[in-house]
Amino acid sequence: MQDRRGYKGSSLKFLTKENLSTGDLLSIRKGSTEYVGSLLPRYEYADENYITIKLLNGYNIGVRVSNIESVSKLSDGTKPLFARPTLPTIDSSLPRIVVMGTGGTIASRIDYKTGAVHPAFSAEDIYAIIPEISTYAQIDTAAVLNYDSENIATREWSIIAEAIADKISGGADGIVVSHGTDTIAYTAAALSFALNGSPVPVILVGSQRSTDRPSSDAALNMIAAVLVASRPEFSGVYLAMHSSSNDDSVSIHLGTKVRKNHTSRRDAFESINIPPVAYVRRGEIRHLGIPNEAKAKRFALRMSFEEKVALLKFHPGFDPGLIDYLRERGYKGLVLEGTGLGHVSSKCYEPIKGAIQSGILVGMTSQCIWGRVRMTVYSTGRDLMNLGVIPLEDMLPETAQVKMMWALKNSQDLDEAKNIMTTNIAGELVERSPIDRRQS
Amino acid sequence: MQDRRGYKGSSLKFLTKENLSTGDLLSIRKGSTEYVGSLLPRYEYADENYITIKLLNGYNIGVRVSNIESVSKLSDGTKPLFARPTLPTIDSSLPRIVVMGTGGTIASRIDYKTGAVHPAFSAEDIYAIIPEISTYAQIDTAAVLNYDSENIATREWSIIAEAIADKISGGADGIVVSHGTDTIAYTAAALSFALNGSPVPVILVGSQRSTDRPSSDAALNMIAAVLVASRPEFSGVYLAMHSSSNDDSVSIHLGTKVRKNHTSRRDAFESINIPPVAYVRRGEIRHLGIPNEAKAKRFALRMSFEEKVALLKFHPGFDPGLIDYLRERGYKGLVLEGTGLGHVSSKCYEPIKGAIQSGILVGMTSQCIWGRVRMTVYSTGRDLMNLGVIPLEDMLPETAQVKMMWALKNSQDLDEAKNIMTTNIAGELVERSPIDRRQS
Numbered sequence: 001m002q003d004r005r006g007y008k009g010s011s012l013k014f015l016t017k018e019n020l021s022t023g024d025l026l027s028i029r030k031g032s033t034e035y036v037g038s039l040l041p042r043y044e045y046a047d048e049n050y051i052t053i054k055l056l057n058g059y060n061i062g063v064r065v066s067n068i069e070s071v072s073k074l075s076d077g078t079k080p081l082f083a084r085p086t087l088p089t090i091d092s093s094l095p096r097i098v099v100m101g102t103g104g105t106i107a108s109r110i111d112y113k114t115g116a117v118h119p120a121f122s123a124e125d126i127y128a129i130i131p132e133i134s135t136y137a138q139i140d141t142a143a144v145l146n147y148d149s150e151n152i153a154t155r156e157w158s159i160i161a162e163a164i165a166d167k168i169s170g171g172a173d174g175i176v177v178s179h180g181t182d183t184i185a186y187t188a189a190a191l192s193f194a195l196n197g198s199p200v201p202v203i204l205v206g207s208q209r210s211t212d213r214p215s216s217d218a219a220l221n222m223i224a225a226v227l228v229a230s231r232p233e234f235s236g237v238y239l240a241m242h243s244s245s246n247d248d249s250v251s252i253h254l255g256t257k258v259r260k261n262h263t264s265r266r267d268a269f270e271s272i273n274i275p276p277v278a279y280v281r282r283g284e285i286r287h288l289g290i291p292n293e294a295k296a297k298r299f300a301l302r303m304s305f306e307e308k309v310a311l312l313k314f315h316p317g318f319d320p321g322l323i324d325y326l327r328e329r330g331y332k333g334l335v336l337e338g339t340g341l342g343h344v345s346s347k348c349y350e351p352i353k354g355a356i357q358s359g360i361l362v363g364m365t366s367q368c369i370w371g372r373v374r375m376t377v378y379s380t381g382r383d384l385m386n387l388g389v390i391p392l393e394d395m396l397p398e399t400a401q402v403k404m405m406w407a408l409k410n411s412q413d414l415d416e417a418k419n420i421m422t423t424n425i426a427g428e429l430v431e432r433s434p435i436d437r438r439q440s
Numbered sequence: 441m442q443d444r445r446g447y448k449g450s451s452l453k454f455l456t457k458e459n460l461s462t463g464d465l466l467s468i469r470k471g472s473t474e475y476v477g478s479l480l481p482r483y484e485y486a487d488e489n490y491i492t493i494k495l496l497n498g499y500n501i502g503v504r505v506s507n508i509e510s511v512s513k514l515s516d517g518t519k520p521l522f523a524r525p526t527l528p529t530i531d532s533s534l535p536r537i538v539v540m541g542t543g544g545t546i547a548s549r550i551d552y553k554t555g556a557v558h559p560a561f562s563a564e565d566i567y568a569i570i571p572e573i574s575t576y577a578q579i580d581t582a583a584v585l586n587y588d589s590e591n592i593a594t595r596e597w598s599i600i601a602e603a604i605a606d607k608i609s610g611g612a613d614g615i616v617v618s619h620g621t622d623t624i625a626y627t628a629a630a631l632s633f634a635l636n637g638s639p640v641p642v643i644l645v646g647s648q649r650s651t652d653r654p655s656s657d658a659a660l661n662m663i664a665a666v667l668v669a670s671r672p673e674f675s676g677v678y679l680a681m682h683s684s685s686n687d688d689s690v691s692i693h694l695g696t697k698v699r700k701n702h703t704s705r706r707d708a709f710e711s712i713n714i715p716p717v718a719y720v721r722r723g724e725i726r727h728l729g730i731p732n733e734a735k736a737k738r739f740a741l742r743m744s745f746e747e748k749v750a751l752l753k754f755h756p757g758f759d760p761g762l763i764d765y766l767r768e769r770g771y772k773g774l775v776l777e778g779t780g781l782g783h784v785s786s787k788c789y790e791p792i793k794g795a796i797q798s799g800i801l802v803g804m805t806s807q808c809i810w811g812r813v814r815m816t817v818y819s820t821g822r823d824l825m826n827l828g829v830i831p832l833e834d835m836l837p838e839t840a841q842v843k844m845m846w847a848l849k850n851s852q853d854l855d856e857a858k859n860i861m862t863t864n865i866a867g868e869l870v871e872r873s874p875i876d877r878r879q880s
Contacts, residue, residue, distance in 0.1 A: 148783070151786055190756075313777070325761070338590075370708075374704070401757075
C-alpha cells in the first residue's frame with residue numbers, strides 16, 4: 001500500500017498520478033533547478049498544494065506541485081540501516097570517563113520515513129558516532145534512561161544522580177551526561193544540588209541538531225564535554241554547549257546559572273548573570289574562573305526531590321485562584337516568576353498569605369531572567385515580603401524551582417528549607433555586594 | 441516621636457544613643473571616609489548591626505554601627521516639597537502630541553522618609569520635569585490611570601486604548617504613553633492589537649530609575665518618545681527605552697516584539713527575533729526599517745480583551761491538574777510556554793485534550809524566548825498538534841497571551857479566533873521563509 005500520510009487535495013492527486021509514496025527518493029525539476037531528496041509526510045496545517053522533500057543536505061523544502069515540471073523516482077523508500085562500528089582500543093593511562101545516556105537529540109537518528117527525529121538511544125551509539133573522544137579519556141558508557149527530555153522530572157533526576165554517584169564510587173574520574181536540550185538546564189541544576197561538592201566533574205551535554213545533519217553540533221559538544229570531564233578542576237556540575245553558530249567553540253556553563261534561550265540555534269544556551277566558566281576551542285581550555293561560591297567543601301549526596309513544588313509565571317490577568325488550587329492540592333512550595341524586581345498584582349496577596357499560613361514556602365524570582373529581584377524598592381515588594389515571600393536574589397526561576405524541590409525534601413522543617421533557599425549552595429545565588437546599590 | 445522603623449539590636453541602640461531618626465541628614469565618619477546622606481528605615485531581613493544611608497548621589501549604603509567613629513546630624517528629616525514649575529510657551533506650528541500618564545517610575549518621586557519609590561503621578565509632572573520635549577512638539581497631557589504596572593490588566597488596557605482613540609479622533613498627531621516598566625511590554629502588545637492600524641504614532645515609554653536619581657533614564661527616554669511620536673512614519677505602536685547603559689541612545693521597539701529582559705538595567709528592553717525599528721541619538725532618528733507586516737491597512741478599533749486566558753509555563757514536575765483547573769473555571773484560552781521547539785510532558789496530553797474538547801483555544805509558545813516553535817520536528821510536537829494545539833510560530837509568550845485575550849473577544853467563533861491567532865496582525869508573527877528549514 002502506498003503511504004501518502006497527510007497529503008490531500010492537489011498534492012495527493014499529484015502523488016497518486018505519479019505513483020509516489022513517502023520515503024521515495026525523488027528527482028524534481030522546477031525551472032532550471034533540480035531537487036533530489038526523500039518525500040516526507042505532511043502535517044495537518046500544511047498547505048495542500050505543496051509536497052515536502054527532505055534534501056540530501058538534511059534540509060526540508062516545500063515544493064508547490066503546480067510548479068513541478070517533471071519528477072522521477074530514483075529509489076523506493078527504505079529505512080536506513082544502522083551498523084554498529086567496532087569500539088576502538090583503549091589507552092589505560094587516560095582518565096576514566098563514564099558517558100551516560102538519558103535520551104535526546106545528541107544520539108538520535110532520523111527516521112527517513114517520517115522525517116522526524118526519534119530519540120533512539122544507547123551510549124554506545126554516541127561512542128560509535130564520535131570515536132574522537134577516546135583521545136582524551138578511557139570511555140565507559142551507560143544507558144541510564146531513554147526519555148525525551150520534556151518527560152524528565154524529579155524521579156528521573158534521582159535516578160540519574162544515583163547512577164552518577166554509583167559510577168563515582170566505582171572510581172570514575174569524570175562523568176558526561178548526554179541529555180535532551182529541552183530540560184537539560186533544569187537537570188543540570190538538579191544535579192548541582194543532588195551531587196553538591198562532587199569530587200569529579202559531571203558535565204551535561206546535548207545537541208540541537210541530530211547527528212545525521214551536516215550542521216550537527218553533537219560531535220563538538222561531546223568532545224569538549226569529555227575533555228572537561230577529564231580535568232579535576234571542573235569537579236562540580238557543568239553544561240557544555242556551542243558558544244556560537246560557528247563549529248569551533250564550546251562554552252562550559254555553571255549548572256545552576258544556565259538557560260536555553262533559543263529554540264533551535266546551536267548556541268542556544270547562555271550563562272545568566274555570570275560569564276561561562278570556560279571555553280573549549282580546538283582542544284584547548286580557556287578558563288574564565290569558576291566562582292568560589294560554586295565550590296562546595298564536601299560531597300553531600302542528597303538525591304531526592306519534592307514533587308509538590310510549582311513554578312507560576314505572573315502575567316496581566318493572572319488568576320490568583322491558581323495559588324489556592326496549589327494550596328488545596330497539598331503543595332509544599334511555590335516559586336513565583338514576578339515582573340521586574342519581583343512583583344505580582346495585589347489581587348494575589350490574599351492567596352499568597354493563605355498559602356504561607358498553610359506552611360507553603362513561597363519564593364520570588366523575576367521573569368526578566370537577567371538581574372536580581374529587589375523587593376525593598378517598591379511598596380509592592382515590601383508588601384509581599386511582609387506576607388513572608390522570600391526574595392530569591394539573582395537565582396534563575398528554573399533553578400529556584402529545582403532548588404526548592406530539593407530544599408523541601410532535604411530539611412527537617414520549613415525554617416531549614418527557607419534557610420537553604422537563601423544560602424548559596426552551588427553558585428546559584430550570588431550575594432549582593434556590601435554596598436546596597438538599590439535600583440542600580 | 442523618633443521614627444526608627446525596622447531597627448533593632450545594636451543599630452537601634454546606636455540610633456537611640458545618638459538621638460537620630462529616619463529622614464535625618466547625617467555625616468558619618470568611618471576611617472578616612474565621610475558619608476553624607478539621609479537615614480533610611482530598615483526592613484525585616486536586614487542585618488541588625490547596620491544602618492542604611494541614602495547618599496546624596498542617590499545610592500543606598502549599609503554602614504556597620506561598630507565601625508562608625510563619629511556621627512553628626514546635619515539637619516532634621518523633612519519631606520521634600522514639590523513646587524510645580526510654570527509651563528513653557530507653546531509653538532503652535534509643531535505637531536500636537538498627547539503625553540498620557542498611567543503610573544510607574546518615570547514620574548515617581550522618592551519619599552525620602554522611606555527611601556522607596558512611590559508612583560505619584562500626573563502627566564503635568566512629567567512635562568514640568570522634562571521641559572525639553574516642547575522643542576519637538578506641542579504637548580498636551582492627560583492622566584489616564586495611576587497604577588503600579590503589575591496591577592494593569594485587561595480592563596486597564598481598554599481604558600488606555602479608549603483614551604488614545606479619543607485623543608486621535610480629537611486631532612492628536614501622536615501619543616506618548618508613560619507606563620511602569622514591569623508590564624509595559626504586555627500593554628504595548630495589547631495596544632498594538634486594540635489600536636491596530638493606528639494612523640498616528642503611539643509610543644510607550646518608561647523609566648527604570650526615578651527622576652531624582654543621577655542615573656535616571658526618564659528624560660532621555662521621554663524626549664525620544666516625543667520625537668518619534670511627532671513623526672508620521674512611526675504610526676503604529678512602539679516602545680522607547682534606553683539602548684545601552686550609556687545615556688546617549690534610545691531604541692524604538694515594535695510593540696509586539698519587545699520584552700523586559702533585565703530587572704534593573706536602563707537597557708532592560710530588547711526586541712526579540714527582530715532588531716529594533718530605529719535608534720534615537722542626539723535628536724537624530726536612525727531608521728532600521730519597520731517590518732512591512734507591522735503595518736495594518738486600516739485603523740480598526742477593537743479595544744476589549746477576554747479575561748479568561750491564562751499563560752502557563754511548563755517545567756519538570758508541572759502539575760497537569762492546572763489545565764483541568766482552568767477548564768473547570770470556564771477559561772476560554774490557554775497559552776502554553778513549552779520547552780524547546782514547543783513541548784510539554786506527555787502527562788499533559790489528556791488535560792489538554794479535555795480543554796480543547798471543551799472549546800478552549802490552546803496555543804504553544806516557547807520558554808526559550810528567542811526562536812520559534814516547530815512542532816513537526818519531534819513526535820511530542822506532532823502529538824500535541826494532533827490534539828489541536830496551535831503552534832504560535834515566533835510569537836513571544838507574553839504577546840501570544842495578550843493576542844489570545846484580544847482574539848477571543850473580537851471574533852464570532854473559535855475558528856475565527858484560531859485564524860486570528862495564526863495570522864499576522866501587528867508584526868507579532870513573522871512567517872517562516874518559503875524554504876522550510878526545520879531545526880535550522
